[in-house]
Structures are given as structure tokens and as C-alpha cells.
Amino acid sequence: MKKLINKPExxxxxxxxxxxxxxxxxxxxxxxxxxVWRADAPVKGKVAIISGGGSGHEPMHAGFVGMGMLDGxxxxxxxxxxxxxxxxxxxxxVDGGVGILYIVKNYSGDVMNFEMATELARSEGVxxxxxxxDDDVAVKNSLYTQGRRGVGTTVLAEKICGAAAEQGYDxxxxxxxxxxxxxxxxxxxxxxxxCVVPAKGTPTFQLGEQxxxxxxxxxxxxxxxxxxxxxANEIAEILVLxxxxxxxxxxxxxEWDETKNDWVEVELTNPPLQxxxxxxxFVNSMGGTPISELxxxxxxxxxxxxxxxxxxxxxxxxxxxxxxxxxxCSVTLLxxxxxxxxxxxAPVKTPSWRWGI
Amino acid sequence: MKKLINKPExxxxxxxxxxxxxxxxxxxxxxxxxxVWRADAPVKGKVAIISGGGSGHEPMHAGFVGMGMLDGxxxxxxxxxxxxxxxxxxxxxVDGGVGILYIVKNYSGDVMNFEMATELARSEGVxxxxxxxDDDVAVKNSLYTQGRRGVGTTVLAEKICGAAAEQGYDxxxxxxxxxxxxxxxxxxxxxxxxCVVPAKGTPTFQLGEQxxxxxxxxxxxxxxxxxxxxxANEIAEILVLxxxxxxxxxxxxxEWDETKNDWVEVELTNPPLQxxxxxxxFVNSMGGTPISELxxxxxxxxxxxxxxxxxxxxxxxxxxxxxxxxxxCSVTLLxxxxxxxxxxxAPVKTPSWRWGI
Numbered sequence: 001m002k003k004l005i006n007k008p009e010x011x012x013x014x015x016x017x018x019x020x021x022x023x024x025x026x027x028x029x030x031x032x033x034x035x036v037w038r039a040d041a042p043v044k045g046k047v048a049i050i051s052g053g054g055s056g057h058e059p060m061h062a063g064f065v066g067m068g069m070l071d072g073x074x075x076x077x078x079x080x081x082x083x084x085x086x087x088x089x090x091x092x093x094v095d096g097g098v099g100i101l102y103i104v105k106n107y108s109g110d111v112m113n114f115e116m117a118t119e120l121a122r123s124e125g126v127x128x129x130x131x132x133x134d135d136d137v138a139v140k141n142s143l144y145t146q147g148r149r150g151v152g153t154t155v156l157a158e159k160i161c162g163a164a165a166e167q168g169y170d171x172x173x174x175x176x177x178x179x180x181x182x183x184x185x186x187x188x189x190x191x192x193x194x195c196v197v198p199a200k201g202t203p204t205f206q207l208g209e210q211x212x213x214x215x216x217x218x219x220x221x222x223x224x225x226x227x228x229x230x231x232a233n234e235i236a237e238i239l240v241l242x243x244x245x246x247x248x249x250x251x252x253x254x255e256w257d258e259t260k261n262d263w264v265e266v267e268l269t270n271p272p273l274q275x276x277x278x279x280x281x282f283v284n285s286m287g288g289t290p291i292s293e294l295x296x297x298x299x300x301x302x303x304x305x306x307x308x309x310x311x312x313x314x315x316x317x318x319x320x321x322x323x324x325x326x327x328x329c330s331v332t333l334l335x336x337x338x339x340x341x342x343x344x345x346a347p348v349k350t351p352s353w354r355w356g357i
Numbered sequence: 358m359k360k361l362i363n364k365p366e367x368x369x370x371x372x373x374x375x376x377x378x379x380x381x382x383x384x385x386x387x388x389x390x391x392x393v394w395r396a397d398a399p400v401k402g403k404v405a406i407i408s409g410g411g412s413g414h415e416p417m418h419a420g421f422v423g424m425g426m427l428d429g430x431x432x433x434x435x436x437x438x439x440x441x442x443x444x445x446x447x448x449x450x451v452d453g454g455v456g457i458l459y460i461v462k463n464y465s466g467d468v469m470n471f472e473m474a475t476e477l478a479r480s481e482g483v484x485x486x487x488x489x490x491d492d493d494v495a496v497k498n499s500l501y502t503q504g505r506r507g508v509g510t511t512v513l514a515e516k517i518c519g520a521a522a523e524q525g526y527d528x529x530x531x532x533x534x535x536x537x538x539x540x541x542x543x544x545x546x547x548x549x550x551x552c553v554v555p556a557k558g559t560p561t562f563q564l565g566e567q568x569x570x571x572x573x574x575x576x577x578x579x580x581x582x583x584x585x586x587x588x589a590n591e592i593a594e595i596l597v598l599x600x601x602x603x604x605x606x607x608x609x610x611x612e613w614d615e616t617k618n619d620w621v622e623v624e625l626t627n628p629p630l631q632x633x634x635x636x637x638x639f640v641n642s643m644g645g646t647p648i649s650e651l652x653x654x655x656x657x658x659x660x661x662x663x664x665x666x667x668x669x670x671x672x673x674x675x676x677x678x679x680x681x682x683x684x685x686c687s688v689t690l691l692x693x694x695x696x697x698x699x700x701x702x703a704p705v706k707t708p709s710w711r712w713g714i
Contacts, residue, residue: 002549002569004589004650004686011653014589018652021659022672058649192359212359232361232371287647290679291709292415293361295375296368302378315379318709319676322647325684329361352648352675355711 001201003325008198012055012077019062023351026066033083035090036062037072047165047174048072048094051103051158052087053110054079056197057218060155060321063352069162070350071096078197078324079219081109087117091126099127099171103157103178105150106134111254115263118256129171131178132253133157135185135332137246138215138223147251149217152282152332153185155320156344159353163346172258179255181340183270186243189223189330190235191216191286195323214238216286218323218330232293236300239331244273244308273335275309280316280344282332287322289329294318297329305333314344320352358558360682365555369412369434376419380708383423390440392447393419394429404522404531405429405451408460408515409444410467411436413554414575417512417678420709426519427707428453435554435681436576438466444474448483456484456528460514460535462507463491468611472620475613486528488535489610490514492542492689494603495572495580504608506574509639509689510542512677513701516710520703529615536612538697540627543600546580546687547592548573548643552680571595573643575680575687589650593657596688601630601665630692632666637673637701639689644679646686651675654686662690671701677709 005011013031020029020036029036035052042048051061052074061073072090076082091100100121104114114130121128134145135153142149161169161178169177191213194203204220207213212230215223230238249270257264273279283298285291294317305312313336321330336344347356362368370388377386377393386393392409399405408418409431418430429447433439448457457478461471471487478485491502492510499506518526518535526534548570551560561577564570569587572580587595606627614621630636640655642648651674662669670693678687693701704713 002566002586002684004549004592004646004654006588006590006653011649014656015649015652018654018656018659022652022655022674056649058647058652063648192361209359229359231363233363235361288645288682288684289361290415290644290676290682291420292368292372292413292681295372295379295415296363297361297375298379299371299375302375317379319647324649325645325647327359327645327682355714357713 001196003198005198011198012075016062016075019351026349026351033086033089035072035074035086036065037090037094038065041071041094042096044096045098046096047099047101047169047171048096049101049103049161049165050074050087050090050094052082053105054081056324057321059352064158064350066350067357068166068346068348069158069353078199081107081113084113084116084120087114088120091121091128095126101161101171101174101178102128102130103154103161104130104132105154106132106147107144107149108146109144115254127171129175129256131175131182133182135182135187137186137242138188142217143221144219151189151218152187152284152321152330153182153334156185156280156282156332156334157181159348160340160343162348163343166346183268184335185332186246186270187330187332188239188242189216189286189328190214190239191326191328193288193327195220195326216328218321220323232296233300236297237304240301240304243331243333246272248272273310273333278311278313278336279305280314280334280336281305281312282316284321284330285319286326286328286330287319288325288327291318294329301331314341358553360555362555368555369432373419373432376708383706383708387446390443390446392429392431392443393422394447394451395422398428398451399453401453402455403453404456404458404526404528405453406458406460406518406522407431407444407447407451409439410462411438413681414678416709421515421707423707424714425523425703425705426515426710435556438464438470441470441473441477444471445477448478448485452483458518458528458531458535459485459487460511460518461487461489462511463489463504464501464507465503466501472611484528486532486613488532488539490539492539492544494543494599495545499574500578501576508546508575509544509641509678509687510539510691513542513637513639513689513691514538516705517697517700519705520700523703540625541692542689543603543627544687544689545596545599546573546643546685547571547596548683548685550645550684552577552683573685575678577680589653590657593654594661597658597661600688600690603629605629630667630690635668635670635693636662637671637691637693638662638669639673641678641687642676643683643685643687644676645682645684648675651686658688671698
């Protein structure tokens with residue numbers, strides 16, 4: 001294992017310490033329990049947004065803490081869910097008096113712990129709701145997931161809901177918006193190489209010299225198919241068509257219902273993308289793929305979208321949700337409307353995302 | 358070779374096409390000769406800044422074309438100097454009537470071709486000057502270089518001079534500023550893995566499972582020493598101390614003298630860093646190292662600077678000057694003053710760098 005780390009067990013702590021040392025004007029960090037929060041939190045009268053999950057996907061989530069995005073982030077150990085204790089502690093620090101929205105990627109550990117944190121927060125008088133992101137079209141049910149995994153749309157939901165919170169949306173409006181972003185987004189990824197979890201020290205999976213894993217999960221979970229290495233154009237086509245040809249996706253998820261004061265099953269449907277739709281195209285590096293290659297992928301993503309009648313009106317290209325040093329990329333297409341575009345364009349200032357300020 | 362590319366010979370062109378497809382509001386591209394330029398160029402009455410060099414270091418330089426940074430970028434093939442023809446063509450397109458500053462990394466091919474381009478531009482009535490960046494303390498004279506190589510300080514010079522041009526500095530003032538940034542900056546890098554040049558298809562150099570190359574060049578040129586894998590803290594210490602302990606560095610470089618209408622030898626000296634100096638600390642990914650690891654390096658860079666009495670008042674952490682998918686990082690320390698800090702903080706809007714707008 002070759003990494004710029006000290007002891008594997010110190011990876012998460014030291015990386016966060018470095019991030020805070022670099023951005024003391026933007027974020028603060030607490031350890032035991034571990035969470036990162038906006039240096040100016042709590043923002044009175046603003047709904048606070050908290051996300052979190054296993055580490056190893058940086059800059060998500062801690063790199064997105066700041067004005068216009070997250071109020072708090074709860075990093076677990078690498079590829080390991082954070083605890084309800086972390087989520088509750090973060091909520092208490094960032095609560096501006098009008099509630100907390102937890103944005104949760106659909107992995108069983110994350111879901112369980114954020115549900116618990118939602119209940120704990122409410123029991124302590126902090127109004128909290130949690131919304132699930134489950135946008136990965138590659139597979140249904142996976143190593144750590146019931147249903148679809150939560151991937152690239154998480155980044156977009158954090159940006160869009162962060163802007164909305166800044167603009168005064170109340171908690172229920174934000175939950176509705178986040179749910180709408182989730183059912184408007186679809187993603188799929190590909191791995192050229194495995195990542196190496198620091199504590200393990202060996203590759204999570206084995207790929208031959210000419211093999212790729214199509215539909216990879218962000219923890220190295222198996223995808224749809226192991227296939228021979230393909231050109232960037234072929235890879236982009238598989239990723240985009242898997243998204244575009246994905247049928248109406250229906251499932252039920254658990255959400256807290258404030259009127260019933262209990263968890264309820266909510267039916268969700270992603271309508272299929274249609275010619276004429278405006279979309280945001282997000283081409284994301286898995287960590288080890290440089291931006292030069294992402295642009296080659298984007299070039300073909302744009303071409304295929306054009307052929308499908310999809311109008312790319314916004315894009316995002318770079319390393320936002322990674323799998324340590326894995327080589328590969330993911331593509332997310334998010335259906336847009338005027339409201340979401342307006343929120344997307346709003347200013348943001350975090351360690352890894354700074355626009356307009 | 359596993360990359361997200363199509364034919365190796367199309368790597369540069371397709372990557373640029375993707376970049377322009379993603380950012381048509383910011384940049385335009387021309388092929389044969391190849392250059393990228395600001396969509397709103399020429400900006401009348403503003404000195405235009407052009408840089409360039411071999412491709413494979415993205416986002417540098419094309420990703421830095423836009424308001425507050427570069428007016429043009431001339432990408433060569435991977436790790437291959439661009440031609441004087443490219444540089445001249447770019448100059449003619451972006452010239453706002455008050456001259457061109459070429460920012461040139463110290464590699465023999467780049468130096469020769471930018472000198473020729475400077476002469477060609479002048480012969481066609483476009484006032485042009487070129488300033489060299491030679492900031493890599495690792496080695497003197499290298500595979501492609503007389504003197505020290507030009508690395509991380511290039512990125513900082515492009516940002517700082519870009520801001521100054523926007524604020525109305527004239528050509529001579531900009532050349533003076535760029536020279537001053539160069540002699541205020543020092544860098545050193547380390548490689549954990551080799552990169553693979555697409556046209557070659559095999560690693561540029563071989564490193565054992567437990568080996569690193571300390572002082573690596575951005576084209577995989579040999580560094581100071583091949584050594585056994587070390588902890589992030591040890592690596593950060595070697596990089597920072599190599600910079601901090603670097604003595605007064607004197608050399609002569611060739612610059613165009615407008616009063617003599619000829620090339621002259623200019624004596625340059627980097628004074629050593631001293632306790633009490635304010636610095637910008639730049640921790641850069643070589644392309645394949647994720648930001649989580651960069652923050653672990655930054656954490657120790659900050660600690661060692663503190664011990665040396667250096668005051669880090671600005672920082673930059675991310676992948677800005679890369680070597681394809683190489684794993685590793687570089688550290689640059691740039692001595693700051695009030696003028697440079699003010700220019701650093703100025704707004705910028707390019708495909709890969711967007712602040713304040």
C-alpha cells in the first residue's frame with residue numbers, strides 16, 4: 001500500500017485536522033464524537049443541513065461544510081458508517097432553532113444510524129428529518145444496501161438544499177426539495193482499478209490488467225458486470241445509456257412524519273428521463289483519475305445526451321465523491337427545473353467548493 | 358495502460374474539446390495550431406497573459422484560462438512543448454493592444470519556443486515579454502532542463518499576475534511582478550507511482566512496491582533520491598525542509614529588454630526563507646492522490662512551518678499541476694507581501710478555479 005498517510009488508524013483524524021488547519025475561517029472540527037461544522041454555526045433561523053457517512057469519499061462530506069451547503073458533516077472511519085452519537089452531537093451544535101435536515105446515502109448502516117439520530121434529536125427537542133439518496137442505477141440491493149445505493153446525486157442535493165436553506169426554506173420545504181432532487185437524479189460509475197482501504201492495506205477487489213468493473217459502488221461493491229477495458233467513448237455510452245434507459249423506478253422509503261410523530265413508508269418514483277428534459281451532467285472522478293480524462297468522458301456524455309434529446313444546461317466535472325485513490329469515474333444526470341437551477345447557481349463557500357464569494 | 362481515453366493520439370484534442378463543451382461561456386479552443394483562449398478576449402487595454410507547455414499537467418494551463426487568470430493557453434502533446442506557431446496564434450487572438458506576457462516553465466523546449474514566439478510576436482507588432490518560472494529545488498539541471506525546473510509556482514504566478522493584469526498593471530509591471538513571484542517561490546515533489554504517457558502505454562519509470570522518488574519532476578524526471586516509502590509526516594518534513602533550507606539561489610536567465618530591443622542576461626536571486634516570513638503553502642496532488650491525503654500532508658506542512666517561524670497566511674490544496682495519474686504530491690512555499698496577498702485574493706473565473714464570481 002502506497003499512500004501519503006501515517007498510521008492507518010489515524011487517517012481520518014489527521015485528514016480532518018489538516019482540513020481544519022487549512023480552513024479555520026470556514027470549518028471547525030470536534031473529535032470523540034467526530035464531526036465538522038460551519039465556523040459560524042449555528043445560523044439562527046436557518047434550517048441546518050447535516051450529512052455524513054464513511055470516510056474515503058473526500059471531499060464529500062466535510063469538504064462541503066460552509067455557507068450555501070452543509071452545516072455539519074459526520075465522518076465515520078473509512079467506508080464505515082458514522083454513529084448516531086456523532087449525528088446527534090453535530091445537530092446540537094448547528095441547530096439554528098428551526099430544525100435539522102439529515103441527508104443520508106442509502107447504505108444500511110447509514111440509514112439505521114441516521115434514523116436513530118433523527119429520533120434522538122427529536123427526543124432532545126431538536127426538530128429533525130432525514131431524506132434518503134438512492135440514485136445508483138447500476139444494481140438493486142448491494143453489499144451494504146437494500147434498494148439502490150446513494151452516490152453522485154448526494155453531492156448535488158447538498159449543493160441545492162444548502163442554497164435553499166440559505167434562502168430561508170423551512171424544514172418541510174427542504175425535505176420536499178431534497179426528496180425531489182433525489183428522484184430527479186440517476187448515476188452510474190465504473191472502476192479501472194481498486195481502492196485500498198488504509199486499515200486493510202490490500203486492494204478491495206482484484207481486476208485484471210484489461211478489466212474494468214462497470215457499475216462499481218463507491219466502496220468497491222460489485223457492479224453490473226466485469227468487462228474488458230473499453231474506450232472512453234464506449235464507457236461514457238454505457239454509463240449514460242444505463243441512466244437514460246432506466247425505467248420508472250419505484251420503491252418505498254422510511255421517512256419521519258411530523259404529523260403522525262412516527263416513521264411512515266413513503267412511495268417514491270423516479271420518472272424516466274425524456275427527450276426535451278433539461279439536465280445537469282456531473283462527471284466525477286473516483287479519486288485517481290485526473291481531470292483530463294474526465295473531460296474526454298464529458299465530451300461523449302454531451303454527445304450522447306444530445307442524441308437522446310437531453311439538454312445539458314449545467315455541468316460539474318471533477319473529484320467530488322471519491323473512493324480513495326480508485327481510478328474510474330461516475331456520471332450523474334439530474335433533471336432540472338427553474339427552481340433547482342436557481343439554487344444550483346447560488347453562491348457557496350466551503351473548503352472544496354467556492355462560488356460567488 | 359488503463360485510462361479513460363480513446364486513441365492515445367486523440368487524448369489532448371478530445372480532452373480540450375470536452376473542456377470547451379463544458380465551459381463555452383468561459384473558453385474557446387482552436388486546433389491546428391492548438392490554443393485555448395478566453396471567450397471574451399481580446400480584453401481591450403488589458404495585458405494578455407499566455408502560458409503553455411506539454412499536456413498531462415491538467416488543469417494547468419487550459420483550466421486556468423478566464424477572468425482573473427490566463428487569456429490563453431497553448432497545450433503541446435503530452436509532456437511535449439507547444440510550438441512557437443501556437444504561441445503566436447494565441448497572442449494575435451488575445452492581444453488587447455497593450456502587450457502579451459508569456460509565463461514559461463523552465464524546460465529547454467518551452468524556453469526555446471517561447472523565446473521564438475516572443476520574437477515572432479514582436480516582429481508582427483505585438484508587444485511581448487516572457488518570464489521564466491524555475492522554482493523546483495529538487496535538482497539543478499535535469500532531463501529536460503538547464504537550471505531548476507518550473508513547477509508549482511507557475512500556478513501561483515498565473516493567479517497573481519492574472520489578477521494584476523485585470524487590475525490594470527502594464528506589461529513591464531506585470532513582468533516585474535511575475536519575476537518577483539518566481540524568486541519568491543520554491544517547490545519540491547514526490548512520486549509514489551509513475552505516470553503512463555498515453556502514446557507510450559507503459560510507466561515512465563519503475564518504482565518498487567516500497568519505493569518513492571523524492572524530488573520527482575512533473576514529467577517523471579528523476580529527483581534527488583529514490584528512497585523507501587515513508588510516512589506522510591516524514592515526506593512532508595523532507596519536502597518542507599528542502600525548501601526552507603534551500604540557500605540563496607542565484608542564476609541568470611534570458612529576458613527580452615525593450616530598451617535594448619534584444620535578449621539580455623538577467624541575474625536572479627531567490628533569497629532564503631526566514632523566520633517571520635509570511636507564506637502561501639500550496640499542497641498539490643500529482644493527479645492520482647486524493648485530497649484526503651493532501652490534507653494529511655498539509656497538516657504536517659503547517660506544523661513544520663510553525664516550527665520554522667514561517668507564518669502560513671494563505672494556502673491552496675488540490676490537484677492544480679499534475680503528472681497525468683501519478684500518485685504523489687508537491688509542496689510549494691511562496692513568500693508573500695501585501696501586494697501579492699491582495700492579488701491572490703482577487704476574483705477569478707476559469708474552468709478549474711472560480712472565486713468571487
